[in-house]
């Protein structure tokens with residue numbers, strides 16, 4: 570039994586990488602139970618490597634990790650990973666139901682029990698992502714947002730306590746993005762699942778994130794969005810002057826080259842966003 574108060578993740582001074590160099594070093598953070606943590610950072614900043622480290626697939630080179638009060642490997646049966654859809658080769662002939670069922674690994678006595686238990690688990694997972702209507706559809710015929718919901722259903726089928734979502738908003742249109750963010754927040758709110766959700770754009774999760782882990786410059790910092798998305802913290806992380814601009818409710822993060830050039834760039838981005 571894992572107590573409801575056990576932190577989902579406690580990472581201390583973590584360093585890891587898959588190549589000769591560490592992808593990140595000296596990263597410390599906690600994910601409380603039933604929390605939503607946004608994981609932000611540019612391409613190559615180490616987000617996927619961090620997920621793989623927390624899953625026990627990439628061994629830390631320094632520091633320590635506890636997942637649900639145990640080692641990352643031992644915690645695996647309680648942890649789900651939603652991989653980046655663009656990196657997956659999906660068998661698009663699967664129906665939604667077959668796709669979700671493929672991940673079921675519940676144990677029960679006898680084949681009849683197992684089939685029934687699997688059917689119940691798949692129904693529950695489809696309901697949790699509001700995708701009952703996708704059960705009989707072929708993956709080939711679905712939109713990116715619909716496939717993303719089925720990927721999340723697949724992750725939910727074994728009732729995880731902690732879920733990692735790797736850039737689930739990539740290549741989705743804004744309304745599909747909003748739906749996935751709302752769904753991830755609902756997993757926290759109604760199922761008590763701790764969510765670690767990576768995204769390129771902090772703005773997509775501003776309304777729901779409890780905290781932000783920002784990866785850059787081979788390191789990472791955690792705090793509230795207001796604490797982290799500041800000129801000082803981001804400049805320290807990137808190792809070059811950075812500038813944050815708030816335009817209406819949106820945050821724009823950019824390299825600060827100083828002087829009026831920076832201002833011009835901000836205006837241009839803000840304008841193009843409004844027109845989009």
Ligand SMILES: Nc1ncnc2c1ncn2[C@@H]1O[C@H](COP(=O)(O)OP(=O)(O)O)[C@@H](O)[C@H]1O
Nearest residue numbers: 587588592610611612613614615616617618619
């Ligand atoms: N299989 C690999 N072998 C060696 N280096 C890798 C491998 N995968 C990723 N890297 C490197 O690790 C760093 C972090 O990559 P990654 O975790 O994929 O970042 P992100 O998910 O933020 O884009 C990058 O410098 C990347 O080039």
Ligand SMILES: [Mg+2]
Nearest residue numbers: 616617653735
């Ligand atoms: Mg990645």
